[in-house]
Amino acid sequence: MNPEAFKTFIIKKKGFIPEPQTLGEHLRNRRLVLGLRQEDVAEQFGTLREVYERWERDEREPVVSEWPGILSFLGYYPAPEKSVADLVLKARRCQGADQKRLANSIGVIHQQLRRWEHGSEIPDQNAMHCLVRMARLPGACP
Template sequence: MYHPILPFCFFAIRVSPEAFKAFILRKKGVIPLPQSLGEHLRNRRLVLDLRQEDVARQLGTLREVYERWERNERQPVVSEWPGIISFLGYYPFGQESTADLVMKARRCQGMDQKELAKVVGVIHQQLRRWEHGDEMPASDKLEALHVLASN
């Protein structure tokens, strides 16, 4: 991209389109390595050049609620997660343990513990123990959780 510095100047700055876009995103306030859900949501909103009100409407919630998510003052309920994951285009957290896998499956499916336990074929107290890292699921149940977390 060729952009003259000043109209009367003979110098110009040559910048690749990718570098220019990265510069603009940094100026908008995009965080390079987001750590929290709020940072992921804010980055996506800024990249898409949307207002908080637009994103809230798209996710089916109030602007005030969405604003609290962005500021990490409030976490979404499980039923709101499928829309958030769809808006982001990815799951914003890592999956290092079985407990993380259970939470990812619940959030991807938008289910509470009882609903997910019924789908997996266990009682909800057992699923709760998996989610807290107190117990490990059997291999067939672990496979079912992987399938549910990938949808």
């Protein structure tokens, strides 16, 4: 068996999920592909192994400030983006910002941003442009 086929066999045996649906499944797949232990990934994120394990098991959602590191590790955004509300959440996660901080950087009050994130209002064209720019993955913006 050639080395690449062996690696593929091992990854599948350890529980690689071909079409991951949850953040935990995306994290586990990436870790397996890289051949890392949970301890290694937790150390990269500056968190405890137990916390990382809960992310992988989808028992705990990372706080927004932890998302830039997660996105950098994955190399992509793991959630569907079907609505403006999803775009707002993606922008907050990419920036590692709470609602107040992201609202300040766009130039609106945080209550306005909250309404966008809950889908009860739609941002104007200028705000939408800012959100799209801020929803890029870490390192994608100058």
